[in-house]
Amino acid sequence: MKFTELLTPDNIRQGVVASSKKALLEFIGRIVGKQVNSEQFTGLKCFESLFGREKMGCTAIGSGVAMPRARLPVGDKPIAVFLQLTEPIDYEAQDKRKVDLILAVLVPESLCSSYSANLSELSEKLTDKNLTKKLRAAQSAEEIWQVFEFADAYLDESVKEEAATTSN
Template identity: 60%
Template sequence: MKFTEILTPDNIRQGMVYSSKKTMFESIGRMVESKIAESEFPSSQCFAGLFNREKLGCTGLGNGVAMPRAKLPVGDKAIAIFLQLSEPLDYDALDKRDVDLIFVTLIPEGMCSQYISVLEEFSQRLTDKSLCKQLRAAQSADEIWQIFEYADKAFEQQNEQQSQQQNQTEQTE
């Protein structure tokens, strides 16, 4: 799956500053509330979902990247929010490194099992040092969006090449 299938340009924030993980989750809740009717998913419920998931284990991926996630009680499509922080945030990550790149995923409750492999794939791609370097250097939300579009195209090309190699191997056997 592509980043740009669940992330939209209007869900990208560049140069954000938060004093704590809690204030960041509250801010994310307000962003989500503006996308989904408040009666269906109030910001407090989004905050609670992110916060409670974090209690189960830190969603820091290492290398200054985190991928917090929560379940959406409504909807049929996952939502992503990307935050580039201007000042790294203490995130209690296993590698003890502060976090400055956050890729939030919110998945409809009935679709969680369908997204397990997607979350694993995203977490691997988000820790790519080249991608992280580009995302950190981005000066605008538009630039971040272009980086994700480029990363998706490169990933797609890589998958096509692997598929072609696999087909060639199968044909020669």
């Protein structure tokens, strides 16, 4: 799966200030709540869903990156939000590293089973050192989008090359 298939430029925030994991999840909840625009799934419900998932296990994936996720009770396509923080926050990561890059993914309940492999693939791509370096250096949401466009082309090509090498 490509970042640009899941994410939209409107859901990228650069230079976000967050004091804690909870504040960060609340911020994501407000962004997603406005988009879903449903009495059934408000920003508060989105936060509760993300926070509830976080209680089951930390969604930090290492190297200062987190990928919080939750289920959407409504909708027919996933919603993703990417945040670049100005200062890293304690995210209770296994590697003890503070987090400053976050890709939140909310998947409609009807699509959850078909997206589990996609989320693993994205998680792996998100820990690529070149990608995280470029995402941290980006100075605007537009630059972050361009980094993801480049990553989609480059990381997909390197995966294809690796698959071709191992099959020979």
